[in-house]
Amino acid sequence: MNAAPGLALTWFEWAEYLSYVVTIFGFPMAILVFLYEQRKERRGEAEAIYQRLSDEYVNFQKLVLDNADLRLLRAPGRKMDLTEEQQERQLALFSILVSLFERAYLLVYEEDMDQQSRRMWQSWEDYMREWCRRPDFQAVLPELLEGEDEEFAAYIRRIAAEEAARARGTGGSASSAPAPQARGQSG
Numbered sequence: 001m002n003a004a005p006g007l008a009l010t011w012f013e014w015a016e017y018l019s020y021v022v023t024i025f026g027f028p029m030a031i032l033v034f035l036y037e038q039r040k041e042r043r044g045e046a047e048a049i050y051q052r053l054s055d056e057y058v059n060f061q062k063l064v065l066d067n068a069d070l071r072l073l074r075a076p077g078r079k080m081d082l083t084e085e086q087q088e089r090q091l092a093l094f095s096i097l098v099s100l101f102e103r104a105y106l107l108v109y110e111e112d113m114d115q116q117s118r119r120m121w122q123s124w125e126d127y128m129r130e131w132c133r134r135p136d137f138q139a140v141l142p143e144l145l146e147g148e149d150e151e152f153a154a155y156i157r158r159i160a161a162e163e164a165a166r167a168r169g170t171g172g173s174a175s176s177a178p179a180p181q182a183r184g185q186s187g
Contacts, residue, residue, distance in 0.1 A: 043116065046108075050120045053104050057127065060100055063093060072134075079135070094137055098144040098156075101128055105152040125159070132160040133167065 009017075064072045070090050071080060082090060104124045113121060131137045138160050145153040 046117065046120070049107050053100070053107065053124070056100055056103075060093075060096060063096065067093060090136065091140060094140055095144055097131060097137075098141070098148065101156060102148050102152045105155060106149060109155070128156055128159050129163055132156070132163040138164060 064070075067089055070082070070086055070093070072090070072093065101124070108117065108121050108124060110117065132141070141156070141160055145156070
């Protein structure tokens with residue numbers, strides 16, 4: 001059984017051609033799958049870090065609730081006269097908060113973030129801005145930033161300065177955005 005010359009391929013030749021096909025198509029496909037899985041894994045790690053940090057912030061909020069006499073959950077209004085013991089607890093809570101902010105900055109913040117990372121970071125910046133609007137927090141911030149990461153310290157100082165300027169420029173209001181409306185209300 002002789003086939004036309006040049007058309008008959010032996011088993012070995014078929015295997016060799018198939019290996020070329022695998023090399024040409026399979027190897028690049030394997031690389032793409034590997035890169036996709038790596039990216040998915042990095043995203044999962046970033047989300048896990050964000051979740052742990054969020055859990056720590058919730059724990060901080062529980063500490064604030066446990067120290068309700070310090071009135072840290074209320075928007076800062078008139079200056080409260082705190083006892084020496086209350087001032088110590090407030091300073092300790094602010095110190096915990098700054099440490100948490102620094103950890104978030106070091107683990108989440110990057111100059112050039114993708115959209116997902118930017119969204120995760122934005123919530124931390126919002127928390128920082130919220131606390132930097134408080135005169136009692138701003139008053140102790142320089143002391144709390146001693147020995148902290150220099151880039152983080154510069155970042156939160158900039159936020160504090162922006163919030164102080166915003167408060168002065170809008171007659172004490174910390175935000176120029178309109179107040180949020182309740183669900184179901186039309187604007």
